[in-house]
Amino acid sequence: MNIYDLFTLLLMLCCREVFAQEVESEQFPTFSECKQRTYAERLACTHAKMAQYVYSEITYPFRAWLHNIQGMVVVSFVVDERGRMMDIELKQAATDSADISQMSAEEIAARKEACEALNEEALRVVQKLAKISKKWTAGKINGKAVKIRYNLPIKFTIK
16 A cells, blocks of 8 residues: 555644744744755745655554544654754644444553554654754744754544
């Protein structure tokens, strides 16, 4: 099965938490390899490369596919002042939307494990990116490099 047949990725790189107090002008981190002239072009390049990487690396967990578990996982990470990815964590876990009132305890446990498999796969892909990615260009506020937290939503959908 083609990976694109198994799921789609909702990629909206969201910078939610800036580790600074007053913001006059800000620039979010971008991949160092994105060398376009304008900041907007570098940011668009960063988002495209992030989506390309996630699409190429992620594998829909068999347990989740078997139980028809779909959902969104949000992985959060910080790009620090030196352009390093760090503090990778699960911000929002996948949840099972099925009615469990008529399910056995065994089935409920299996579905919970399937949700965990989605969470683990999303974390694995972002952790791998942190290990292999070249330095980012740090985010800036008022011309000064700052830590910026990204929230990366990854939507798992079975087609």
